[in-house]
Amino acid sequence: MKQFCLAFFLLLLEIPLGAWGQGLFLRGRVLDSVSGQGLSNVNITMVKPNHFTITDAKGRFNFQSLTSGDYTLVFSYIGYASVEKKVHLNMQSGAVVINMLPKTESIGEVIISGKSEARKLKEQAAPISVINMSDLAGTVTTVVDVLQKTVGITMRNAGGVGSSSRISLRGLEGKRIGFFIDESPMSDQSDFVDLNDIPVDMIERVEIYKGIVPARFGGNAMGGAVNIVTKEYPDKYGDFSYEIGSYNTHKVQAVFKRNIKSTGLLISGGGGYTYSDNDYTMKSPYVDSLKMKRDNDQFKKFIFALDLKATKWWFDEITLEPTFADTYHGIQGYKRDFRKAHNTSKVYFVSSTMKKKGFFLDGLDLDMTSWVSSTYSCLVDTAHIRYDWHGGMEASPSKGGGELYSYPSNSNDKKTAFLNRMNLCYLINNHHSIEYNSVFSLANGYPKDDLRESTLEKKTMFNSRMRSLTVGMTYNYTAVHSKFLSATTLRHYNYWMKTKYTNLYKFVDLPEDVDLNKSAWGFSEAMRYQFSPHFTVKTSVGYEVRIPSENELLGDGISISPSGKLSPEKNRSFNIGFLYNLQDNPSHLQIELSTYYMYLTDMIRYVPSVLGGQYDNFGKMRTLGAEFEVKADVLPCLYSYANLTYQDLRDKRDYEQDSQIKNPTKDLRMPNIPYLMYNAGLEFHKRNLFGGRNQNTRLFMDLSYVHEYYYDFEMTNLDKRRIPTSTTVNLGMEHRIHDKYYLSFQIKNLTDERVISEFNRPLAGTEVGFKIRYIFN
Amino acid sequence: MKKQRLTQLINCVVSAGLLMSAGLCVTSCSSDDDNPASTSDTSDSKETPNATYNYLLETCVANPDGMSGSTYIQKLATMPTSINNKNGTQLSFCSYLQAEVIKGQKYLFAFPAYFAESDSYLRRYTYDEQTQMVSTPKKLELTPQNFSAALTVVSDTKMYVPECGPGKITVVNPQTMEKTGSIDLTSYAYKDNSPEPSCGIVRDGYYYQSLNQVGATMMPYEDYRQCDVAIINTNTDKVEKVISEKTTHMTYASRPILPSMVFSTESKDIYFACCGYFGMNSDHPETGFICIPAGKQDFDSSKAWDIHDVAIEGSEYKAASLWNCEYVGDGIVVAFVAVRELMDSEAYTARYLMAVRIDLNKKKIYRIQGIPYSSATVSFIDQIDNLTYMGIYSTSDSGFYSYNPTTNDAEKVISTVGYPFYMHVF
Structure with missing residues (x-):
């Protein structure tokens, strides 16, 4: 009830404030002249006075703080002919509508257009949600905040700032969900990057692929993927922000960019420092009536990156981006009061991107990214005393110390990795195009922990060499007037791993060589048909596979034994979605309904035993789901959204593993996965709400509801252990002055709801944050 | 709320x-x-x-x-x-x-x-x-990460709860459930800070507490292949001495979760069943029984019995590890033994536990016919009157089987959904 009162309060606020608007603003939309779709990220330059902006996901733009007069706007977008438009602005001026024509060049009878067009068409066929950060600026502080608002997604956080976050997309999570930054896979070997490491101010948009993952992403994702697209800043740009929040959280970020036009070089850089004590008080999951203050979850991260881009060399664009990140994170105890155990890591990362249209052949476009990284990570767990939450202490089990396990750790692990992603797209004509995609990754691991080895009295971790190659071919078909789109993809996965393994429980045997080679095929087909400018239907089928992860194949050297026989997981999926979009209506109503079916076989599950355990292929899971979302500009100053997710995941195994024992949990709902949740939000935005000029204010409220879900397979008719329903409300405000100064304030979990994440980990209650940002350009 | x-x-x-x-x-x-x-x-x-x-x-x-x-x-x-x-x-x-x-x-x-x-x-x-x-x-x-799974009642007002993790015994009044004391065993640990107290038994005013002495891998130390038992005066709760059985190289005298692996015969001989390296280390196959005879406070090596090389009648295999057992009287022990040949690469799903009848007097082992091989996750055994019940999770069914040591008859008596983990008859 509290949340509805707040919503009502915001609605009341809107009525008198709506009359406070002052000044003139120039707004409009940019459309594809062929499809009529809004174009996002179109660069718009106002010649005098010199202003710059880009369109949002719906193609909308807005210049503020203008006076009556004539203005010249230049619209430019890759793959489209630039448009220059003169506009007279006065009190009666309406919205400007710009139609941009795809750039085409005639060479004989072959029509060739830009690669971005083909890519764009393919993206439109795939089931995808796109979140434009310009719509959310100031209302979110992390990528997790963004994803949590998205239909079909739940986030699994382990704790405070810097804690690991797992995406659960349509009930699938972990390694099954791909994580990409600018289309480069981050989840396979680059486990040093977490979702929340990416400053939201540097993000252009977040793309969420559901069910099937476009081939160009390569990687090893099966149930979906999240691609974070970073910003392309204006030629001359600077951005500085500072945020302070609960539990002694501080975030400082800075970005600069400079275009040296005479040389065609763009130099940009950015960095950030995040610090948090994360010392919130939580109710113990294990001891009755005990409240404990987190005292070993301190997080520090420093990250710095440079970006050198050349646009006048043979390539249309070639970039070099060195990055460095340094992280410290304490390890919070729950059963025990850990006081010293912590992780550190240092990452050196260099990436390069090359883009070229007409790559040795007219119509052939190249987009290639490569990166190399070197990671040094340490787990330091050498405390000789263990504490309980009552202050009691005892010696660590091992003479070498250790709070976490029965042995100490002081590791110095090194990993070097290389990745190359290549996309070649050949547009045969306006109706047909083909794409070749490959992603090759290499990772060599060099674990080292002398202290652990001396305690275990044997070496259990060995150097490893991993190679993987994903090759995909995609055929895109676009019917006349772009009403019908189709993307057919065939992929092949290959994975090699060489390392050694030793049986922990034997003393004299020599390590065995491990030489694994796994391969699999995948297929997907995505189609879109536009019945009218307002009504679109999308459908897709997929047969996707996931190669087992290193941990699943090789174990952890201690309690998880290797399982080299593991087969890839396979997922058959079918999606159909309906999109109703009233773009031209002032209310901008958008309604989307998606339904899907998935059947996962050879599901990899952990099999415990008396001494440790190992992974095995014995799971089958069927998912039926529906997602419904409504977005609307209810009033010119009030935007609202609501989405509802229902996902029904059921165990489908006929028998227990390696036996003819009937599976007692067949057809039962899969535990530990939410099945009903909804989100809703309101955003009120008003110019000069507090008086003055050239100011814009946004007030927002988000509500998130997760229905109680099952802790276990539910077999009993008696009382059941369930993870309780949670309803959280976030409030916030952003105030912008002259498009240069941004002030934002947020309250998360307003009602101090007790929220428990996976593994019985309590999350923080009410949190507040304040942020100031300055942009100079 | x-x-x-x-x-x-x-x-x-x-x-x-x-x-x-x-x-x-x-x-x-x-x-x-x-x-x-x-x-x-x-x-x-x-x-x-x-x-x-x-x-x-x-x-x-x-x-x-x-x-x-x-x-x-x-x-x-x-x-x-x-x-x-x-x-x-x-x-x-x-x-x-x-x-x-x-x-x-x-x-x-x-x-x-x-x-x-x-x-x-x-x-x-x-x-x-x-x-x-x-x-x-x-x-x-109890202490966090205590790894306690069994207790021993000493008197109406006292019971011992071994805490394997921290290496101590918590003394508890079972009627009030108040902690009345603690017996620190950490000084008896080998190489590390906990001797891993497992299960124990009371005889004549003394409590015999097995110390597993395992390393970080939860296996006995390579250079410490022996069994230690702390003898505690139940009146004073003090450790009077620690005795060791070193001659047989058997290790892991009783598992912390299975109190029936320590038992006393009709003649008051105390036996500890040693599972060794769980059959996973072929270099150290010793497994079987060690004994503290009645009237003594030390091991009698002549009464120890390493069963790893003993033929099992009715089976082609031998015991790689004495997994769990129940003394049913007259020198007869009903047990599960692990069979190494059945521990394939999928050791965690393989059914490699064999139900056997062990005759301590005749030094013979017989396979119990009619009871299938079971997963190692399930190893329940208990005696109710003249019948012994065993939890079985085989390749074809799951449930409790009964075995009559007198007639040698075995049959399945209860089908279960899930692992048959425990059974008790009041």
């Missing part, structure tokens, strides 16, 4: 379930008609000569992550032929139970989950036969 819902929910479920089970365990057959845990739609029952007993059954079902799941306990008035978990009460995954009668009072002790996430409470449930009511469970918080 909402913020406390989960904790309350879990507490209520666990409390209510155990109370119900504990209470119903001692109700009569007729009163069980109202017991939701024994309604006929969830189980098939058959009248047996044991029909006056009340059966407490515990089964476990794992979640997909394999690391969590549920334990279900159910009470039935008569021995069922099959049960499901529809009327089972949930407990933490793989919670070990132990029923005891102390000063005429029937108690059920529930230990923290051993292999899964759990709190650290030892819970005691009491049944009042006069009022047919059960009291609120009394709880005692």
Whole structure:
């Protein structure tokens, strides 16, 4: 009830404030002249006075703080002919509508257009949600905040700032969900990057692929993927922000960019420092009536990156981006009061991107990214005393110390990795195009922990060499007037791993060589048909596979034994979605309904035993789901959204593993996965709400509801252990002055709801944050 | 209120379930008609000569992550032929139970989950036969990560609860469930800071506590292949001495979760069953029994018996590890032994436990025909009157089997849904 009162309060606020608007603003939309779709990220330059902006996901733009007069706007977008438009602005001026024509060049009878067009068409066929950060600026502080608002997604956080976050997309999570930054896979070997490491101010948009993952992403994702697209800043740009929040959280970020036009070089850089004590008080999951203050979850991260881009060399664009990140994170105890155990890591990362249209052949476009990284990570767990939450202490089990396990750790692990992603797209004509995609990754691991080895009295971790190659071919078909789109993809996965393994429980045997080679095929087909400018239907089928992860194949050297026989997981999926979009209506109503079916076989599950355990292929899971979302500009100053997710995941195994024992949990709902949740939000935005000029204010409220879900397979008719329903409300405000100064304030979990994440980990209650940002350009 | 819902929910479920089970365990057959845990739609029952007993059954079902799941306990008035978990009460995954009668009072002790996430409470449930009511469970918080799964009743006011993790014995008054003392064993640890106290037994005013002396891998140290036992005066709670059996190289004298691996014969000889390296280390195959004879406070190597190279009649295999056992009298032990040849690369799903009858006097081992090989996750054995019951999770079925040591007859008596984890008859 509290949340509805707040919503009502915001609605009341809107009525008198709506009359406070002052000044003139120039707004409009940019459309594809062929499809009529809004174009996002179109660069718009106002010649005098010199202003710059880009369109949002719906193609909308807005210049503020203008006076009556004539203005010249230049619209430019890759793959489209630039448009220059003169506009007279006065009190009666309406919205400007710009139609941009795809750039085409005639060479004989072959029509060739830009690669971005083909890519764009393919993206439109795939089931995808796109979140434009310009719509959310100031209302979110992390990528997790963004994803949590998205239909079909739940986030699994382990704790405070810097804690690991797992995406659960349509009930699938972990390694099954791909994580990409600018289309480069981050989840396979680059486990040093977490979702929340990416400053939201540097993000252009977040793309969420559901069910099937476009081939160009390569990687090893099966149930979906999240691609974070970073910003392309204006030629001359600077951005500085500072945020302070609960539990002694501080975030400082800075970005600069400079275009040296005479040389065609763009130099940009950015960095950030995040610090948090994360010392919130939580109710113990294990001891009755005990409240404990987190005292070993301190997080520090420093990250710095440079970006050198050349646009006048043979390539249309070639970039070099060195990055460095340094992280410290304490390890919070729950059963025990850990006081010293912590992780550190240092990452050196260099990436390069090359883009070229007409790559040795007219119509052939190249987009290639490569990166190399070197990671040094340490787990330091050498405390000789263990504490309980009552202050009691005892010696660590091992003479070498250790709070976490029965042995100490002081590791110095090194990993070097290389990745190359290549996309070649050949547009045969306006109706047909083909794409070749490959992603090759290499990772060599060099674990080292002398202290652990001396305690275990044997070496259990060995150097490893991993190679993987994903090759995909995609055929895109676009019917006349772009009403019908189709993307057919065939992929092949290959994975090699060489390392050694030793049986922990034997003393004299020599390590065995491990030489694994796994391969699999995948297929997907995505189609879109536009019945009218307002009504679109999308459908897709997929047969996707996931190669087992290193941990699943090789174990952890201690309690998880290797399982080299593991087969890839396979997922058959079918999606159909309906999109109703009233773009031209002032209310901008958008309604989307998606339904899907998935059947996962050879599901990899952990099999415990008396001494440790190992992974095995014995799971089958069927998912039926529906997602419904409504977005609307209810009033010119009030935007609202609501989405509802229902996902029904059921165990489908006929028998227990390696036996003819009937599976007692067949057809039962899969535990530990939410099945009903909804989100809703309101955003009120008003110019000069507090008086003055050239100011814009946004007030927002988000509500998130997760229905109680099952802790276990539910077999009993008696009382059941369930993870309780949670309803959280976030409030916030952003105030912008002259498009240069941004002030934002947020309250998360307003009602101090007790929220428990996976593994019985309590999350923080009410949190507040304040942020100031300055942009100079 | 909402913020406390989960904790309350879990507490209520666990409390209510155990109370119900504990209470119903001692109700009569007729009163069980109202017991939701024994309604006929969830189980098939058959009248047996044991029909006056009340059966407490515990089964476990794992979640997909394999690391969590549920334990279900159910009470039935008569021995069922099959049960499901529809009327089972949930407990933490793989919670070990132990029923005891102390000063005429029937108690059920529930230990923290051993292999899964759990709190650290030892819970005691009491049944009042006069009022047919059960009291609120009394709880005692043990050390976090205690790895406790068994206790030994010393007297009406004292019991020893070995805490394998921190290396101590917590002394508890079972009637008040208050901690009355602690016996620190860490000074007897080899190489590390805990000697890993496992199970123990009381004889003539002394408590014989096995010390497993395992390393960080949870296996015995390579250079310490012996069995240590601390002898504690039950009046003073002081360790009087630690004795060692070094001649046989047998190790791991009793598993912390299986108190029946320490037993006393009719002649008061104490035996410890040694599982060694669980059959996983072919270089150290020693497994079997070691003995502290009646009237002595030291091992008698002549009474030790390493069974790893003993032929098993009725089988082509030999015992790679003595996995669990139950002494049933007259020198007969009913046991599970691990068979190395059946431990294939999928050791965690393989069925490699063989049910055997071991004759301590004749030094012979016989395979019990009619009981299939079982998964190592399940190794329950208990004796009820003249029958021995064994939990079996084979490739074709799961449930409890009975074995009559006198007639050598074995048959399946209860089909279960999930691992047949524990059974008790009040």
